[in-house]
Amino acid sequence: MKFMATKPPTTPPVAPGSTPTTTREDGDSVVLERRTQKVQPPQMYQVVMLNDDYTPMEFVVMVIQEYFSKDREQATQIMLKIHLDGKGVCGVYSRDVAATKVDQVMDAAGKAGHPLQCVSEPVE
Ligand code: TYC
Numbered sequence: 001m002k003f004m005a006t007k008p009p010t011t012p013p014v015a016p017g018s019t020p021t022t023t024r025e026d027g028d029s030v031v032l033e034r035r036t037q038k039v040q041p042p043q044m045y046q047v048v049m050l051n052d053d054y055t056p057m058e059f060v061v062m063v064i065q066e067y068f069s070k071d072r073e074q075a076t077q078i079m080l081k082i083h084l085d086g087k088g089v090c091g092v093y094s095r096d097v098a099a100t101k102v103d104q105v106m107d108a109a110g111k112a113g114h115p116l117q118c119v120s121e122p123v124e
Helices: 057-068 072-085 095-112
Strands: 021-023 029-031 045-050 087-093 117-122
Touching: 045 057, 045 072, 045 095, 057 072, 057 087, 057 095, 072 087, 087 095, 095 117
Parallel strands: none
Antiparallel strands: 021 029, 045 087, 045 117
């Protein structure tokens, strides 16, 4: 058995680009406010590594290669930037992935007995 619509839809669909209107009981038309729903891209987080006086450069390079998927050359450049500037960005990720990277780095540093610190912060 086929079912057929017996009534037209109460709110007609609005064609793209047209102005939505509705008809009041008195017969006049009023323009409805158009509200375009904007989906924002997710907030991203940068993992920032901090300099200290004790963690060996070689360990930092190894960590950056291992957890931030950089080759040796890139990892060395990032490590030197941190060493010279006090801090540097190792990568940009979604919030959960950034938090996991921070945990992994802090865990590896702690196990190796180094005071290396890193944090995640929202990208402006
Ligand atoms: N400053 C350290 C040293 O001279 C090296 C270092 C670089 C430490 C980067 C931490 O995030 C860091 N051994």
